[in-house]
Amino acid sequence: MRFLTHLALLSAVLLPLPVLAQETAPTVGTLDVVKVPSVMARAVDDFIRPGYRRFTEQATAMQGAMQTLCGAPSAETLDGAHNAFGNLVEAWSRIEIVRVGPVLDDNRFERILFFPDRKGTGLKQVQAALAKPDTTVTSVETLKGKSVAMQGLGALEFVLFGTDSETLATNEGSYRCQYGTAIAANLERLGSELTAAWDAPDGVAAAWKTPGPNNPLYRDEAEAAKELLGVLVHAADTIRDQRIEQFYKGDPKKALPRQAIYWRSGNTFRSITANIEGLRDLLDTSGMVELLAEGNRSVVSSTDFVARSLSRVSADIKPDVAAVFEDPAQIAKLDFLLLNSRDLILRLNNDLGGGIGLAAGFSFSDGD
Structure with a gap:
């Protein structure tokens, strides 16, 4: 497991935040097709x-x-x-x-x-x-x-x-x-x-739970598992692209607070935190860890660690988006979200997807 470093203090008043983001190498794995229907069923029902x-x-x-x-x-x-x-x-x-x-x-x-x-x-x-x-x-x-x-x-x-x-x-x-x-x-x-x-x-719930040749949505277990993986990967991408980068791309001078979702009501970071918690909940309650071989299962816990850290930091940012850019400590938290939201995408797509022998098909277009 990777050795986790810590973010250097960006100001005298800022508590250390762990730097989690780093490039991840795809893990080669195979899908346990027997477990797929039960994983999909939990995703639906739970x-x-x-x-x-x-x-x-x-x-x-x-x-x-x-x-x-x-x-x-x-x-x-x-x-x-x-x-x-x-x-x-x-x-x-x-x-x-x-x-x-x-x-x-x-x-x-x-x-x-x-x-x-x-x-x-x-x-x-x-x-x-x-x-x-x-x-x-x-x-x-x-x-x-x-x-x-x-x-x-x-x-x-x-x-x-x-x-x-x-x-x-x-x-x-x-x-x-x-x-x-x-x-x-x-x-x-x-x-x-x-x-x-x-x-x-x-209806759709039955299609999720019973992949097979007569299924109108998923002809086999791999297609069903890829759908669920895709939900997670694209959710992480949306958090980064449409929630964070929508108003902040790393330069406070170019920030656009009024482009943030729910900025008028002060619910920007409450919503982002709920997005992340929803992702964590789906990953956990569906039991996707069961699709991985025993030796690869730490991928899920390390991914959840990144998501949990993002959620913790997001929940600790001021509701007033414009006021965030008046405080170096708050800006540092935004930088943390920006950096590690990409790491979350990589871990889901490369590590989890690779561990079960799949990839969500997401291509990184920002090039950073």
């Missing part, structure tokens, strides 16, 4: 299905908080809606790493989370909807037919935390509140659809 149920429950709570706010607008009920939004973001961030299956049908993923909004198109649509009352955005039945950018978490965040959101604490914010309630109801609808799709006995 991670995916509970994850979507949790998201749906939090969407229901979000809708309730919005209804309470609309019925009795005040600073207190607005705080309640803010807290419900943070819980909803965390629930989604844990399960959003699964970017395969029913969530891709009917653009469900984008309906829940349209990000990144590179040209600000979605933001403009939400602002336009708020500028001029439109009853079609205050009902879930009509809202669901609108642009995907107007009906998910990004839109709800702007309703609750964007320009003029303070009016929600008064009767002046009635229309804005109704729009937010419709978004929450739409998220509950989408969560219920995803839960139903994964709960169906003859």
Whole structure:
């Protein structure tokens, strides 16, 4: 096992952070095909299905908080809606790493989370909807037919935390509140659809659990295992590429705090931490370690060590993204995330993938 070094102090007030990132050599291995169905079954029953149920429950709570706010607008009920939004973001961030299956049908993923909004198109649509009352955005039945950018978490965040959101604490914010309630109801609808799709006995869950020549998705165990490995690798890549590098690529002077996900609500690092914890949970609960030969099983524990370290550091970063760049100690933590998120990808793709005789097919495009 690699000898772990420590990051030198970058300032007098910064605690040492371990440098985990280093190039990893692919490990040659073979897949234990007998274990694949049980691993896939645990991924479905112990991670995916509970994850979507949790998201749906939090969407229901979000809708309730919005209804309470609309019925009795005040600073207190607005705080309640803010807290419900943070819980909803965390629930989604844990399960959003699964970017395969029913969530891709009917653009469900984008309906829940349209990000990144590179040209600000979605933001403009939400602002336009708020500028001029439109009853079609205050009902879930009509809202669901609108642009995907107007009906998910990004839109709800702007309703609750964007320009003029303070009016929600008064009767002046009635229309804005109704729009937010419709978004929450739409998220509950989408969560219920995803839960139903994964709960169906003859649906996608059955395909995950029973790879074989008659399976519409996975013709053999290797294809099924590669799908699960791909979920993990691409989740790690998204954390680095669309969550961290979206606003910070290593030069604080060129940082773009307002490009960070959930920056308005202060949920950027709560979401990133939940992404990482979701990845760790899927790796652990699925029991992918069982697909490795006994001599290669330390790959999973070393990978989890890197992910756990990333989660610990991410959870310790200030919620205000802009304020992070005023503190050298906080910047050092961002640098840690940037460096070691790449190491996590390599360990999953090369070490875990190589250990079971597979690779997720991910190609590193940034060249660093």
